Amino acid sequence: MPIEHVADPADPRLADYRDLTDVALRRVLEPAGGLYIAESAKVIGRAIAAGHRPRSILVQEKWVDDVRDLAGDAPVYVVPTEVAEQLTGYQVHRGALAAMHRPVAPPVADIIAGARLVVVLEDIVDHTNVGAAFRNAAALGADAVLVSPRCADPLYRRSVRVSMGTVFQVPWTRLPKWPEAGGILHDNGFHLAALALADDAVTLDDFVAARPERVALMLGAEGDGLSRRALEAADTVVTIPMAGGVDSLNVAAASAVALWALR
Incomplete structure (x- = not known):
């Protein structure tokens, strides 16, 4: 684990971590450069356990020990607190950031082989909702998540966090x-x-009572919901009964309710 102390926020070695708050810039750089940012030693560790490789790790001195077993051959850039904040635009509370090599997306057939319950996220642009939907999928037993071409990046820093x-x-x-x-x-x-x-929607309870063997649960974008083409492809439209004059839940909350019912 090569450790390199860096005091200049303009140092080219820190380019992967610069201006993380600029969403448009990160959308261009991360996929094009084959990178994504993982935040905190716990998240970095989970990424590495999944087979992802760090290109480098950025850390403040007091948290170096947290990443010693994670870096492998990747350089660890140790920076003062003020440099970390200048780079990222926010207070780095979680100790470490890692620039991770983005893995090649596997074929859909490989992901759904043997699956009984998958989640389909169509055109959800809010990274928070994408991250929350993944957490729900993991906690409530979904076998896989499939995202549409225009859905927000699950590997964007906020989604991961x-x-x-x-x-x-x-x-x-x-x-x-x-x-x-x-x-x-x-x-x-x-x-x-x-x-x-x-x-013509059926209630979630009724759908669960006659649950098909393999289900793809489709959830749409905030506000507009699923597109016309997605609804045309659907076999059944399912609704969660609401009370109090509310017509629907936030998409992440809806995913949790539906996945719990289908678990």
Whole structure:
């Protein structure tokens, strides 16, 4: 584990960690550069346990011992607190950041082989909701998560943090566009259950009472919900009964309720 002390925030060795609060910049740099950022020793450890490799680790002096067993051959850049905050734009409370090599996305068929319950996230743009949905999937027994081409990146720093590293625990990959995505799932024996509001929707309780063997639970974007093409691909539209004049839940909360019922 090579340790390098760096005091200049403009040092080119720290380029992977610069301006993390600029979402647009990170969206360009992380996928194009084949990197994502993992935050905290616990999350970095989960990423490494899942087979991901760190390119480098950024840490403050007092937390060096937390990453000694994680870095392997990757350099560990030790920086003063003020440098860490200048780089990232926020107070680094969790001790360590790692620039991780992004693994190649596996084929959908490999991810769903043997699965009985998968979650499909369509065009969810909020990284917090994506991370929360992954945490729910891990906690409540989903076998895999499939994300649409325009869904927010599960490996974006905030998604990873909110998921508590479960994005490395639950198998996932990206689906192609509809209707190709629906064809793949149907060909593999999945019943597509769209969580949405519709006149012909069945309640979650009724759907669970006659649960198909293999279920793909589809959840849509905040506000607009599932797209027309996604609903056309669905076999059943399922709704969670609401009270108090509320028509729906936040997508992450809805995923938790539905997954608990389908567990």
